[in-house]
Amino acid sequence: MQEIQLQSYHHYIIRAKWIIPILSQPILDGAIEIKNKKIIRVGKFKEIFKESTFAKLIDFEETVILPALVNAHTHLELSALRFRLSPSSEGFISWVKNVIKLKQELSLVEIREFARLALDNLWRDGVGIIGDVGNTAITLDLLCKTPFYGYFFQEVLSFRGGYNLKELQIKAPSSNFKITYSAHAPYSVSPLLLQAIKSYNKKRKKLFCIHCAESTEEVEFLKKGEGPLLELLKERGQWNEDFVSPKVSPIKYLNSLNLLDENTLLIHVIHIDEEDLEILKKTRPKICVCLKSNLFIGVGFPKIKEFISAGLDVCIGTDSLASNDYLSVWEEMKTIYTYYPDISPGEILKMATFTGAKVFGFEKMGALLPGYYPNMLVVEIKDYLNEKPEDILRSLINAEKEIRFRFYV
Numbered sequence: 001m002q003e004i005q006l007q008s009y010h011h012y013i014i015r016a017k018w019i020i021p022i023l024s025q026p027i028l029d030g031a032i033e034i035k036n037k038k039i040i041r042v043g044k045f046k047e048i049f050k051e052s053t054f055a056k057l058i059d060f061e062e063t064v065i066l067p068a069l070v071n072a073h074t075h076l077e078l079s080a081l082r083f084r085l086s087p088s089s090e091g092f093i094s095w096v097k098n099v100i101k102l103k104q105e106l107s108l109v110e111i112r113e114f115a116r117l118a119l120d121n122l123w124r125d126g127v128g129i130i131g132d133v134g135n136t137a138i139t140l141d142l143l144c145k146t147p148f149y150g151y152f153f154q155e156v157l158s159f160r161g162g163y164n165l166k167e168l169q170i171k172a173p174s175s176n177f178k179i180t181y182s183a184h185a186p187y188s189v190s191p192l193l194l195q196a197i198k199s200y201n202k203k204r205k206k207l208f209c210i211h212c213a214e215s216t217e218e219v220e221f222l223k224k225g226e227g228p229l230l231e232l233l234k235e236r237g238q239w240n241e242d243f244v245s246p247k248v249s250p251i252k253y254l255n256s257l258n259l260l261d262e263n264t265l266l267i268h269v270i271h272i273d274e275e276d277l278e279i280l281k282k283t284r285p286k287i288c289v290c291l292k293s294n295l296f297i298g299v300g301f302p303k304i305k306e307f308i309s310a311g312l313d314v315c316i317g318t319d320s321l322a323s324n325d326y327l328s329v330w331e332e333m334k335t336i337y338t339y340y341p342d343i344s345p346g347e348i349l350k351m352a353t354f355t356g357a358k359v360f361g362f363e364k365m366g367a368l369l370p371g372y373y374p375n376m377l378v379v380e381i382k383d384y385l386n387e388k389p390e391d392i393l394r395s396l397i398n399a400e401k402e403i404r405f406r407f408y409v
């Protein structure tokens with residue numbers, strides 16, 4: 001893959017067989033005019049070319065151009081666990097225990113090197129925006145030296161409470177990255193601390209991110225105050241005797257703590273009932289689905305179609321290499337298309353681009369429109385026959401392809 005970091009003096013007309021603007025229909029024999037690091041026009045090549053002077057023409061011939069992808073949820077610091085856990089028939093608790101055990105065995109050098117490798121692969125795979133969650137800040141300075149945009153969430157795990165939410169210090173500041181605290185899950189962070197993290201983020205206009213409703217064990221813990229998660233907390237010296245089981249679902253619990261609103265990002269959201277869905281419709285948090293991770297651990301399927309029908313913003317993450325063999329957003333899209341055939345390829349591509357960028361507050365990214373940043377991929381698709389827009393969108397998700405070129409600012 002070749003790449004160009006755009007400069008303000010670059011003035012290009014970029015032509016390709018297909019332009020995928022994301023928020024409108026694919027354009028056959030299309031072009032994009034770029035000037036001053038922004039897209040100024042998108043349309044049919046003939047029209048763009050006729051009206052433009054002084055721009056340099058780059059013709060990418062039989063290729064497809066689309067915005068760079070968004071991986072809205074991963075844990076780069078777990079990258080060294082790739083292939084060290086097998087897709088589990090033993091379920092969520094056994095997976096969690098294995099991750100805790102194997103993580104302790106990793107050296108700092110291993111964590112850093114595998115995270116760097118994972119970042120290289122994400123870039124080659126066409127990702128431009130990342131949501132990374134870390135318990136340490138080991139990956140943060142790596143991220144800040146890259147051309148990625150995104151969020152780094154310093155994750156808090158403490159059910160006994162007693163965590164000092166001091167102002168986060170950034171070692172290598174980068175204007176491309178937003179940095180804040182996130183909460184691990186409703187069963188691993190005390191209610192008081194959950195509220196404190198939400199309030200920290202509210203004050204700083206940041207996104208509050210939390211894994212939620214991922215497993216039946218999480219539901220059991222909150223609804224009945226018992227089960228293997230209670231045992232795990234006791235084992236790890238994290239159980240708090242003062243905790244009173246809320247006797248409700250994870251969504252109702254978070255709602256009772258006033259944690260759900262448009263600036264909350266819920267990861268997974270699998271085990272929900274009709275009442276939970278109604279709460280989501282009213283409070284409108286963002287949702288990130290990580291389908292391949294869910295399949296790997298065997299926790300179930302999120303109601304993606306219902307979320308989209310309710311008008312909720314749904315983006316795509318890979319989760320970490322402890323529950324996925326690849327951090328590939330392409331693979332996630334293909335898996336969603338396989339398991340949810342009634343979600344259109346265009347909708348899936350929007351989740352992986354525009355919606356992800358919107359969730360993280362990168363308003364002028366994730367689509368190819370005038371005024372947007374031309375962070376985009378030039379993709380060659382092997383063997384597609386028809387010239388219908390729906391075929392090209394389906395081929396982008398399903399067919400064999402190669403990223404030939406990328407532009408970024």
Ligand SMILES: [Zn+2]
Binds near residue numbers: 075319320
């Ligand atoms: Zn995760």
